[in-house]
Amino acid sequence: MCFKNNPIGLACLQEWREDCIKYCENRFSDGFYSNQKYLDKWPREFSGVCISEDRGVNLAPFNVSQYKIIKDEKSLYVDSDLLIFYHFSSLRIYSPKDFLLFDYAYKLSRRVKNLIYKPYTKELGEIIVKLNILEPLFTPSFQIKPNSWKYLQYKITYTMVKIHIYLKEKVPLYSNIFRRYFHKKEVLKNRALII
Secondary structure (H helix, E strand, C coil), X not given: CCCCCXXXXXXXXXXXXXXXXXXXXXXXXXXXXXXXXXXXXXXXXXXXXXXXXXXXXXXXXXXXXXXXXXXCXXXXXXXXXXXXXXXXXXXEEEECCEEECCCCCCCCCHHHHHHHXXXXXXXXXXXXXXXXXXXXXXXXXXXXXXXXXXXHHHHXXXXXXXXXXXXXXXXXXXXXHHHXXXXXXXXXXXXXXXX
């Protein structure tokens, strides 16, 4: 993240810091999610802050499927906008040649993988190898690759969440039953804490 080193930029950064200390969990709650939803209020609270309408800014696995990726001799375009930077959300590095490109929750086309992810991970792997040659004491911190069982557990959980979201949107009765069930669990949990 980049902030201008001026009073508005620093005030914005300070407020975001304080907000994230108050709440920064990886789940949606009361209109907040992680460190991200705080950004929605910045255009109202800080002069000079605006939301970019450029599709080539902050393209990511969670929105790339909405657009057509076009390649010419030199550049990539998102519909008609130049791809300026891509948010490689959930990319994991297991070794210089082994990457998890994106979270299993996202479904990306082969075209996106070949045009955006493949060149990036190839260069990233080459940089890691070069760093080891230039600085032998450099020890990259690779993530541990999950085993097949963990992957299966994740896929099942993700599928259950997707089914819940679908039913909640399409079947109002389901939503009410689900809400009452979790409310009851919450009450019981709170009673247990009180006792």
